[in-house]
Amino acid sequence: MGIRVGKLRWKQQLPEWLYEPLKLRALVAGLVLLVSYLAIYLPLDDHITDTARRLAQARHRTELTRDIQQLRGQVDAFRDRVPTDSDTNEWVQYVLGGVRSLPLKLLALDSAAPQAVAPYRAVVLRINLEGDYRDLDAFLNWIESNNRLFRIDAVKIAPARGESGDLEMQLTVLGMMS
Amino acid sequence: MKSLLGKIGLPQAVGLVIDEKEVVGSAVVSTPLGPVEVARSTADFEQQPLAAAVDRVLVALVGKRDRRRVPVALGLPARNVFFSTRPIQTTSTDASPAVLLREALRSPTISIDDMAVDVIKARPGRRSLASIAACPRRPLAELLSTLAGCGVRPFRVEPGPCGLLRAGTRQRRDPLRGRPALRVFLGESRGLAILTAGSLPLVWRMFDLPRGAEAAAILATSRSLQTLSKHCGIEQPFRSVILHGRADLGGLLEFDWFQDEVGTRAEWLAEPAFDRANVAFGLAIGCFTDSPRSFDLARSLKPRASLRELFPWRELVVQAGLVACMAAVLVQHGRTLDASLAASAGQNQSSPEFAARGAAELETEKRELEQRVGAVRRFLGSRTLWTPYTRDLPSRLPHNVFLASLQGTCELGSAGKEKAAKPKKSLILKAAATIPPTGSVPHEIDRFLDSLREHPLLQKDFPVVELADLKQFQSQRGPNPDALFTVVCLPRPAKTPLTNGAAPAQETGKTSAP
Numbered sequence: 001m002g003i004r005v006g007k008l009r010w011k012q013q014l015p016e017w018l019y020e021p022l023k024l025r026a027l028v029a030g031l032v033l034l035v036s037y038l039a040i041y042l043p044l045d046d047h048i049t050d051t052a053r054r055l056a057q058a059r060h061r062t063e064l065t066r067d068i069q070q071l072r073g074q075v076d077a078f079r080d081r082v083p084t085d086s087d088t089n090e091w092v093q094y095v096l097g098g099v100r101s102l103p104l105k106l107l108a109l110d111s112a113a114p115q116a117v118a119p120y121r122a123v124v125l126r127i128n129l130e131g132d133y134r135d136l137d138a139f140l141n142w143i144e145s146n147n148r149l150f151r152i153d154a155v156k157i158a159p160a161r162g163e164s165g166d167l168e169m170q171l172t173v174l175g176m177m178s
Numbered sequence: 179m180k181s182l183l184g185k186i187g188l189p190q191a192v193g194l195v196i197d198e199k200e201v202v203g204s205a206v207v208s209t210p211l212g213p214v215e216v217a218r219s220t221a222d223f224e225q226q227p228l229a230a231a232v233d234r235v236l237v238a239l240v241g242k243r244d245r246r247r248v249p250v251a252l253g254l255p256a257r258n259v260f261f262s263t264r265p266i267q268t269t270s271t272d273a274s275p276a277v278l279l280r281e282a283l284r285s286p287t288i289s290i291d292d293m294a295v296d297v298i299k300a301r302p303g304r305r306s307l308a309s310i311a312a313c314p315r316r317p318l319a320e321l322l323s324t325l326a327g328c329g330v331r332p333f334r335v336e337p338g339p340c341g342l343l344r345a346g347t348r349q350r351r352d353p354l355r356g357r358p359a360l361r362v363f364l365g366e367s368r369g370l371a372i373l374t375a376g377s378l379p380l381v382w383r384m385f386d387l388p389r390g391a392e393a394a395a396i397l398a399t400s401r402s403l404q405t406l407s408k409h410c411g412i413e414q415p416f417r418s419v420i421l422h423g424r425a426d427l428g429g430l431l432e433f434d435w436f437q438d439e440v441g442t443r444a445e446w447l448a449e450p451a452f453d454r455a456n457v458a459f460g461l462a463i464g465c466f467t468d469s470p471r472s473f474d475l476a477r478s479l480k481p482r483a484s485l486r487e488l489f490p491w492r493e494l495v496v497q498a499g500l501v502a503c504m505a506a507v508l509v510q511h512g513r514t515l516d517a518s519l520a521a522s523a524g525q526n527q528s529s530p531e532f533a534a535r536g537a538a539e540l541e542t543e544k545r546e547l548e549q550r551v552g553a554v555r556r557f558l559g560s561r562t563l564w565t566p567y568t569r570d571l572p573s574r575l576p577h578n579v580f581l582a583s584l585q586g587t588c589e590l591g592s593a594g595k596e597k598a599a600k601p602k603k604s605l606i607l608k609a610a611a612t613i614p615p616t617g618s619v620p621h622e623i624d625r626f627l628d629s630l631r632e633h634p635l636l637q638k639d640f641p642v643v644e645l646a647d648l649k650q651f652q653s654q655r656g657p658n659p660d661a662l663f664t665v666v667c668l669p670r671p672a673k674t675p676l677t678n679g680a681a682p683a684q685e686t687g688k689t690s691a692p
Contacts, residue, residue: 018485018488019482019483019485019488021488021490024485024488024489024490025490025493028489028490028493028494028497029493029497032494032497032498032501036501036504036505040501040504040505040508041504041508044505044508044509044512045508047512048508048511048512048515051512051515051516051519052515054519055515055518055519055522057537058519058522058523058526059522060537061522061526061532061537061540062522062525062526064537064540064541064544065526065529065532065540067544068532068540068543068544068547071544071547071548071550071551072547074547074551075547075550075551078554082554115590117553117556117557117590118549118553119546119549119550119553120550120553120554120557122557122590133568133572136568137565137568137569140564140565140568141565144563144564144565145565149554149557149558151557151558151561151588151590152561152562152564152586152588153587153588153589153590154585154586154587154588154589155564155584155585155586156583156584156585156586157568157583157584157585158582158583158584158585159582159583174557174590176553176554176557
């Protein structure tokens, strides 16, 4: 009953209320605000938010594509230098070929367990050579300028035992393979 | 400039004062810098009807355009208006204007129903006050009828002093913020003193200004109003006096004496003087504000304005313009995003290989490729090339120094293991120098160390060059013994923060004098 009376009073008072300029202006401003929010802002904001999200995804994909192309180029640059179907024995033979190309005396050549260089592996070879300084230096140069990816983790050059006057070189060599 | 302001579409209003003999009008436009009077006009109606005089003034002020579009405020002379302010009793707070007027007049001979009344209720101090303005209803109705015949429906009808007070308030705002103050408007031969509380007039009085006795007249009127103010419900005396107009009297009046007599501070402004044109100007600027503290004696006589007339079309247009601007900005922003999205999507579709694959698949490939490149970069980037050392170091050996051995270490560290042991990296050189017959340490050792420290390759890979040990032994190369020494070359130590009280680690070399 109280609510009904309130509704009736509200209906009677509304026209009078509208004749008060300040209240009429407030009502008009409120209606304009409401209409602009519901009819303009909400749909446009939804569209902008959705487009912005899709644009961010598209830009991320573009960036991803560009990064992959750049990385592929870098991998292609060293792809031929990392043998795929290779093992320790094949590496030993390859290094022996290098030793044979120089007048050096191979004192020892043994291998250790391959070292992980994820996602690749590195074969570990320990080499003892004897020869004069120039030939030992030439072998070092052969390793360091090789097409395959080598690195020398340890090198020691010292006079060889005996009276030959030669030098002995001990090497720990790592070669990268996939 | 004034005619230009009147033509560029700024809001315009007109104030009209209709006296016994003449009509005075003022046209004002509202600019962002405040109202500006653009025209004044006067016409007497002794020789012509009032309607003709009003029409003539309006033509001079606003031309022959639709006069209903321009709000016109009408001012009545003070002598034609009953005006009083009285305190409101608690029992009559909601009393109608007619009841308040009856209580103020206390006259059984006056018919209240024949009066047009308007009341402004205010509370400038502790007490609620009612300012009552009234005038005979019939003459006012005739006046409104005449104006209606001229195409004018007055925006407001108020006592002329209210317009003058508004013009004065525009010159100098209320310095006491609502507390009682006295404004005195001076004309050629008469003056008008208004006791105010802010913009609300409480009581006014017109007075003569006899030549040579102006100060005494003003003083007498101010004291009279001071006395009347108590009947109006104002208990405190006014604290400020502002004189308007008649700047020529500044030299005649002894202002200091006047202030002493009034007993409060006084201020003298050149404008507005007490004349009808200034009243009309004040009435006109009142049309730009719908202040509740303004009288409208025609309130009960005017037909009720329709909602269409009351509707704030201008505000609606402004608000719609703002909304349109906001919509335009949002639409433009959306279009820019759409264009960027189309360009980016087109770029992505340009490569069929990538277009067919999902983002997760691409992420996986990128991660794998990064691992491969990173592994090779770490493998090659952290290595030391020894050939430059084996070729260059022997050439730097001084005369009389022999290289006995070279030992280099540069281990490959483990990726991603922060706490793993740091990979070893060093270069150890063992050399021998023949000790001279004097037995002193060979200077060649120092020269060799200096040359190593200046070696560009060593500065890059092993900048820390230290002499580790020095031993004497008898060689088979000659009669003199040799000094066998070891040089350790290390990379620059990583910067580690010092703990409290801990000394930095020092590398100590083991030397033995020959």
